[in-house]
Every structure is written in C-alpha cells, then in structure tokens.
Amino acid sequence: ALAAPALAQSQPTINWRLASSFPKSLDTIYGAAETFSKRVSALTGGKFNIRVFAGGEIVPALQVLDAVQNGTVEIGHSASYYYFGKDPTFAFDAAVPFGLNSRQQTAWFDQGGGRELLREFFRGYGIMNFQGGNTGTQMGGWFRKEIKTVKDLDGLKMRISAFAGKVMQPLGLVPQQIAGGDIYPALEKGTIDAAEWIGPYDDEKLGFNKVAPFYYTPGWWEPSLQVSFYVSIKEWEKLPKEYQAAIEAASYESHVVMQAEYDAKNPAALARLLKQGVKLRTFPREVMDACYKSANTFMDEESAKNAKFKKIYDSWKRFRQDENQWFSVAEVPMQNYMLSRK
Amino acid sequence: ALAAPALAQSQPTINWRLASSFPKSLDTIYGAAETFSKRVSALTGGKFNIRVFAGGEIVPALQVLDAVQNGTVEIGHSASYYYFGKDPTFAFDAAVPFGLNSRQQTAWFDQGGGRELLREFFRGYGIMNFQGGNTGTQMGGWFRKEIKTVKDLDGLKMRISAFAGKVMQPLGLVPQQIAGGDIYPALEKGTIDAAEWIGPYDDEKLGFNKVAPFYYTPGWWEPSLQVSFYVSIKEWEKLPKEYQAAIEAASYESHVVMQAEYDAKNPAALARLLKQGVKLRTFPREVMDACYKSANTFMDEESAKNAKFKKIYDSWKRFRQDENQWFSVAEVPMQNYMLSRK
Numbered sequence: 001a002l003a004a005p006a007l008a009q010s011q012p013t014i015n016w017r018l019a020s021s022f023p024k025s026l027d028t029i030y031g032a033a034e035t036f037s038k039r040v041s042a043l044t045g046g047k048f049n050i051r052v053f054a055g056g057e058i059v060p061a062l063q064v065l066d067a068v069q070n071g072t073v074e075i076g077h078s079a080s081y082y083y084f085g086k087d088p089t090f091a092f093d094a095a096v097p098f099g100l101n102s103r104q105q106t107a108w109f110d111q112g113g114g115r116e117l118l119r120e121f122f123r124g125y126g127i128m129n130f131q132g133g134n135t136g137t138q139m140g141g142w143f144r145k146e147i148k149t150v151k152d153l154d155g156l157k158m159r160i161s162a163f164a165g166k167v168m169q170p171l172g173l174v175p176q177q178i179a180g181g182d183i184y185p186a187l188e189k190g191t192i193d194a195a196e197w198i199g200p201y202d203d204e205k206l207g208f209n210k211v212a213p214f215y216y217t218p219g220w221w222e223p224s225l226q227v228s229f230y231v232s233i234k235e236w237e238k239l240p241k242e243y244q245a246a247i248e249a250a251s252y253e254s255h256v257v258m259q260a261e262y263d264a265k266n267p268a269a270l271a272r273l274l275k276q277g278v279k280l281r282t283f284p285r286e287v288m289d290a291c292y293k294s295a296n297t298f299m300d301e302e303s304a305k306n307a308k309f310k311k312i313y314d315s316w317k318r319f320r321q322d323e324n325q326w327f328s329v330a331e332v333p334m335q336n337y338m339l340s341r342k
Numbered sequence: 343a344l345a346a347p348a349l350a351q352s353q354p355t356i357n358w359r360l361a362s363s364f365p366k367s368l369d370t371i372y373g374a375a376e377t378f379s380k381r382v383s384a385l386t387g388g389k390f391n392i393r394v395f396a397g398g399e400i401v402p403a404l405q406v407l408d409a410v411q412n413g414t415v416e417i418g419h420s421a422s423y424y425y426f427g428k429d430p431t432f433a434f435d436a437a438v439p440f441g442l443n444s445r446q447q448t449a450w451f452d453q454g455g456g457r458e459l460l461r462e463f464f465r466g467y468g469i470m471n472f473q474g475g476n477t478g479t480q481m482g483g484w485f486r487k488e489i490k491t492v493k494d495l496d497g498l499k500m501r502i503s504a505f506a507g508k509v510m511q512p513l514g515l516v517p518q519q520i521a522g523g524d525i526y527p528a529l530e531k532g533t534i535d536a537a538e539w540i541g542p543y544d545d546e547k548l549g550f551n552k553v554a555p556f557y558y559t560p561g562w563w564e565p566s567l568q569v570s571f572y573v574s575i576k577e578w579e580k581l582p583k584e585y586q587a588a589i590e591a592a593s594y595e596s597h598v599v600m601q602a603e604y605d606a607k608n609p610a611a612l613a614r615l616l617k618q619g620v621k622l623r624t625f626p627r628e629v630m631d632a633c634y635k636s637a638n639t640f641m642d643e644e645s646a647k648n649a650k651f652k653k654i655y656d657s658w659k660r661f662r663q664d665e666n667q668w669f670s671v672a673e674v675p676m677q678n679y680m681l682s683r684k
Contacts, residue, residue: 329481
C-alpha cells in the first residue's frame, strides 16, 4: 500500500463585504479599510476576501453600524460617534470633547481596559469592534467671521459633529447636520456661518478657504478621532482561528498606517492653505473654558441617567487624568522645546 | 474513478530563533518580541515558530545585529542605536537627540520615506528592519546633585547612551558605559554622578531613587526610542509569501502594543516614585540650548564625512521641521490646554 501524502488542513474560501462610512475622496480614512483588506488577503493566501465598498455604495454612510447589526454586511468601517444619537456611549470608541489624544486613546483601548469595556457595550449590537485608524487632533473648522468671545457663538449656525453640537448648544450655537458635499454652497451663500471637517489634508480638497477665511484650532471636540472596524459576532464565530488572527493583526496595521498617512500629508496641505491666505486663529481661552465646562456638564448629566455611559466614563476619566500627568512630565516638555526651536 | 479531493497547498513548518537585546525584567520592551512571535504563530496555524531568547541567552545583548548578519539567528529584536559605534546612521532607526516623537517617528518610517532609506542602509548588513515598538519620550535620568548651569556638566560622570555621550562630551561630561545591573552600585558609591535608563516604569525597578534623588526631564536624546526587528534577508527570501505577510503584520501589532503598554504603566510608576520623595527637575533652558547646539554640530560634522548618514539626515531633518510646524497648530495647543486643566 502506498503511504498517503500528508494533507494540510484545507482552509475555506470566505468572501465578506465591508461597508465603509467614508467616500473614496477621503483617501486616507477610506484607505485604512483597503490596507486592512489587502493584509487579510495576503495573510490567508487570497482565501479570505474582504471587498471594500465606499459610503453609500451598498449602505448609507451613516448606517454602517445598523448594516453590520442586521447582517446586510459582515463587516463595517466607521466612526462610532456617528451613532451618538442611539447612545452617547459610542463616542468613547471615537472622539470625546476634551478627550484623549491619539496615543492615549490607543493606550486606553489596547492596555487600559478600553477594549473590554467597549466590546461589552458593542455586544448589545451584535458587533465586535477593532481599532481601525486615527486622525490625530482635528482642526476647529472654517469661520466666515472671527470668534473673539463666547458671545460670538450665540446664534452661530455651524456644521458640526453631534457631540460638539450638544456641548455648544447651551452657549447659543445652532448645530447643523450637512453632508460633506453640501457644506461649500451653504457656507458660500451664508446659510451657515461655519463648518468643521477634519484637518488640512481633507479640508483643502473641499475648498472651504475660499468662502470662510478663518481657520480655527484646535478641534477640542476631536483631540483625536479613532475609527473602527465593526465585525458581526455571528460571522466572527464562523471563522477559522487563523482568519480571526488575520483580522486582529490587520486592524493593528491599518490603525498605524492611517495615522502615519495623516501625519505625513497634513504638513504640506497646511503650508499650501497658508500660502493661499488662510487666516489661522486659535480659539480664545475664554471660549475653550466655556466649552470645557459645558462638556463636563453634559458628561455628568449623561452619567446620572445612563449606566452604560457612566461605566465607561469613569474608567476613561481616570485614565485621561493619569495620562496627562505623565505626558506633562516628559512628552510635552520635550515637544514644547522642539517647537521653540522650529 | 474517484475524484481526487482538493488539496490545500501544504505550508512548511519553520522554526526560527529570535535574539533579543533586552532582559526579561524589562517586560514591556522584551514583551514586544513575545507579542510578535505569538501573532506569527496564530496567523500560521502554529507552523511558523519564532522562539524568543532574552539578551545574553544565546547572543550577547549588544551583538544582536551581528548575530543576524552572520546567520547565528534568523531574527533579532534590538535598539539600532546600540550599533552607533559601527555607524551613527543606525540612530535614525532608533533615537536621535532632539529628534522625532513617537508618532512622528512612526509617520516618517511608514509614510515619510524612512523605511525605504533605512532598508537601503541595513541591506549592507544583510538585514531587513521592521518597526518593533517605541518607548515614547524618555526621562533624563537620575542625578546625585542638581544641574543648574551648563558648567555643572563639566566633569560629571554619567552612564548614558552613546549618541548623547558624544553630544555632551564637548560640554565636559564624561560618558560611562555600564550595564543595567551595575548602575546602582556605581551610583551608590559615587563612582558615577548620574545615570539614565528609560522611564518611570523601568527605572523604578532598579531603585535609583534611593541613591540619586534628582530625576531629570526630558531625555532630549530620546524624544522617542523606536526598537526594531532585524530579519535576515537570506532567511526572508526563503519564506512563503503568507509567512512574510505574517511578519509584516505582527511587526505593526507589537509596535502598537509596546507603546500602549508603556503609556499605560508609566503614570502609576511615576506617582509611586513621587510618593517616595523623588525630586523631579527639568533641565534648565541654558543646558537644553547648549546640548541642542552641540547635537547639531555633531550631525553637521557627521554629514560632511559620512554620505550614508547625510542621505538619511537630509530627509529626516525636513520631515522633522514639517511635522513640528503641523504639530504646533493642532496637536500641541490641544495637549497644552488639557494639561492646563489636569
């Protein structure tokens, strides 16, 4: 009798569809899903295929969470604060006003208990969340007129993300929800007075500087914005262990690459904008302080009525305080010295 | 006739040995190699095994580069500035005085041309380098006496890394090369006046605070320290594509996890040290300025005589300037605001 050849365990071919919340024009943030998908394919000899669809192609951009939850797609790539209206707790997976910077958010998620807390929360939506990129500190947006005091926010119509809108409403700001492509004409006509988007590299493409010359910093509502992969738990459980490992590893890779791309692309974009006459402005301390106070009031009130929010907020808040103590000792003095020599 | 069953292409079992430059007691930095090895194994169904050996177990801690180059091991995990004596160019893969912070170093390596430039340089040693962790900004070390002016560096015997020693020698500092375990008795006896190591979490274990109470910041010679995996190019070329992909992805993962671990562990260690009476001090501006000037002199002189150094320095220097311009606009104002509220 012939000896049977040693057979390798054959791995299955698996095809998934990934719904992104982002348009292809946001190449850096949309690209993180492509980075992810390419790595998963390379790790599995092309057997585990994840096809990436841009926002709106198969699922509306802001319904990616729902699409994974209800099984329309196996995986999504989104920014969790888009689902703030369902539950403000989602924001801890993305961006919180006066929250963690990019490195601190990654540390909290990966080694500070954040992953476990957030996954417990996401389990209620049938989803397992993974880190899938960060933008770093965003800009505060484009304004037709200067903001000199808190009173200048009163009656200001601004296209702004939901959480920031909530925080500024008590100060008189009128938040507007407008899709990316509609912001420019609204700013031009004066239907709105201001709009925030992301940072120099992405903002430049939309040309806001032509209709709103004052470019404010910092975007305190997004000291960093983490984006996330949403994997259907039901589909996850069907995967061979090696494919699960591929998702985990590829998530780390796209997390690094997206931040690095923003860091590499933003400086030149900012320089081009400044050459075109953009007027860079810093929010006055008085405005920052009023927003900080309002943000804390919101967090405290939400904690009092939302146990899920409170559980995560308590961990996150302690972590933020510890991190800032440590960053104040080595990281920030070093960075400030370098800026004094630039 | 029976149809033959579809056979999966059988992947080979491969066993590698990884020589680390780090002792197991540095669990965070040593642990990055364990994170890497576990992920590679999980991605390959246990077929690609990388066994991690601590510094000195099979290869002396500071000869990991040589061990990969001469084929003693297939892979290493080290800090490239340990090979500063062979060529100062190695420092760009690790830490350069007044250099890039952790995020900027990652951006330069991954998206700013750093990987390509460094790999061209490492090819001369038969090695392909991968990112394998970062410590963040390190502390400036432990001093028996306060440093109030540049004159206080004159005659000071300090255990310090090679590049920083070179920069401070013109200011009269006497650099000492002492292994980690021998620093404490040398400081206690007064054989040396000062010693730098890493940061609160690692420094605390060695108990320096008992014999040198002044803890200085920032460690300007290591605004961030990237550690690296060294893969033998000869061995790399023998790997199936999926195993190469596993190394690439696992490198990203350990890069994230090591920084996150330091960020999560340093705050509590610093708090414990401060409770024990450690006296935190910031290097005087005059001292920082003198060191900055000396560092630039060294870089310029080295560039004039070392074409490999110059090629990388020119790219790196432009990148540093661009990054700091951009960080000064959003990242740093945001961080400084948060520190003012901590």
